[in-house]
Amino acid sequence: MLELIDVAKSFGGTQVLQPTTLRFERGKTTVLIGPSGCGKSTLLRIIIGLVEPDQGQVVFDGQKLTPANIMLMRRKIGYVIQDGGLFPHLSAIDNVGLLARHLGWSKLEVQKQAEKLAELTRLPHEALAKYPAQLSGGQRQRLGIMRALMLDPAVILLDEPMGALDPLVRYDLQEDLRKIFQSLGKTVVMVTHDMGEAGFFGDRVLLLGGGRIVQDGTLDELIAAPADDFVRRFISAQRLPGLNGKEVPA
């Protein structure tokens, strides 16, 4: 359903993404993890068309993404960034319903869908009438997710969605999000640099380094059998529950 075929990208002579071929499974959550500059965000931005690859192609629903069809494709893909990416001049509900209204939904339809999603993301009902500046970070992120889910897309992309949240808020939101993704059966691709989060969400974890996929598997497989020294060091550097900074077995 979502595929990358031989996609590569370099910026100013630096190869940020080596030629990569990748298939995201329907209904599964795939986590892209790796150190800063490993190419994980670039990969996500190529999928949504914010970055044009030097070579290769993205195929979604059997269709190749082109500049001509990218706008319509984006409407079938939800995209969530850090802090929600909400527009400050619009109220919460107007943020959530912006695209739907543009596509001709009535106010009432938007209201009903927003209330449903507020329920799902456990956003207080009264927050819908407020402006982003009046909301907490967690509430803004829930709204960002609601906006991504508004048109019920098959695919959700998340770029470090919890990056700006404090640990308690993050913990609650992680719980809620996993439930939502599972209950809705969405195909999810999430970028994070947090191993714990990767393990919590990921049916499949892709560890990137130096612009290529170094290891592809479940978190357990990564820990049990690191593909190389880089994977071992990356895992060791994370304070995983139960691991407590101990060396990962070779």
Place this chain on the structure above:
Amino acid sequence: MSAATRSLALALLAGGIAAAQEAPLVRVGSKASIENEILGEMVTLLARHHGAKAQHRAALGGTQIVFQALSRGDIDVYPEYTGTLTAEILQDQSLRTDDELRAALASRGLAMTRPLGFNNTYALGLPEAAAERLGLESISDLAKAEHAGLRLGFSEEFMNRSDGWPGLKDAYRLPHRPKTLDHSLAYRGLAAGSIDVTDLYSTDSEIKYHKLRLLADDHGYFPEYHCVLLHRNDLAVRAPAVMAALVRLEGAIDNSAMSEMNTRRKIDHVGGRQVAADFLESRLKLDIELPREPNPLWAATRRHLLLVGISLAAAVLVAVPLGIWSYKWPKLGHGIMALVGIVQTLPSMAVLAVMLTFLPIGPAPAIVALFFYSLLPIVRSTLTGLKEIPNHLKESAIVLGLSPRARLWRVELPMASRSILSGIKTAAVINVGTATIGSLVGAGGYGDAILAGIRLIDIPLILQGAVPAAVLALVVQFGFDLLEPLIVPKGLRLAAGKG
């Protein structure tokens, strides 16, 4: 149709024609000089007294502007001087007699009356005491070596006219390097001692007031400046009664009468209309009824708001799209910014002068000039406002799947609204000030009082224009502050308050 109704219809028709003939429209102009304005008022009162609907577009500007207005038919008549006609307007020194002048004018569809009486020629003058001390009697005396150090200060017009300084310098072999200053300020310069000699008109009221000595034109250099009424040929046809009345002014105003009227106006601050009416009553034995003037402050305010409002609205309609294009196509944007930047540096007088070549005198050229001056602040603020939108929010709008048009209208412009509004506010406030120069081209507004005040050296009169202009600028500023909550979305204001 019965005979009775037919004759009634004929009577009505005849009456209608008669009414149309009775009240022809006579548009009088005058140059921006006290004397010319008084004469303009006099012609206007006279025309009105003889049944015409008369308008006076007073103090339109310099000779070229007013003559152009007459040539194009913006006005029907204005007072002019024969010397100016020869040297500046027709630029033909071979026109020696009034008849030769008339022939030259006729080819342009214009005509002139016989001289009104006084000769307002150029002269050089200096304070009597200084003249005595230096032993200066004539212009030839100025050429003497011991007077080479005297500081000459001349009006812009005198400096540039062929019958002014350039010719005078050659005729008398004068070694001086004069500086240019406004005619009205020259008297202050003389009094303060910052200049020694200036150019004068021989009917100027200040000659007596400042006790000045006029240097004799011993080489007979200055041409004669007999005042005539220059008018369009068709005036005599359209308004014969008015034309006949104007002829009564021929030879009626001698030098002392004109000088006295100038003095009343400039030194005693009597209104130009009053001065003109008094003269008509005493000299022509006419019973002049002065029309009640509408509140001049209110009229000026309305006109000023019109100038600012129309020019600003047009500028918003043009500059905001220009700002958007500059944002979308940065290369084009550099060009646009350079262009509106250049427009901003053009001197307002030059812009007005250019506008006058294809727009009639009145508000239009001023509005166009103000429009041009409003572009830069609005284009720049639009561009800045759009550029300053955080990148992740621009991307949020893109990945959402909004069309470029929807992104512009629903995200980018609302987010830039505060910046755009501040640019419009800046343009509006600047416009209120700049609009005062509009009165140079007959646009009206507060500038009329300011310019008249400068000519009359009448500080209270200057303030009558300057103070309302300043107040209006504050009101405009305050008005925009009140407008901001209506235009800038609430969420943005909340976000700014937080930040």
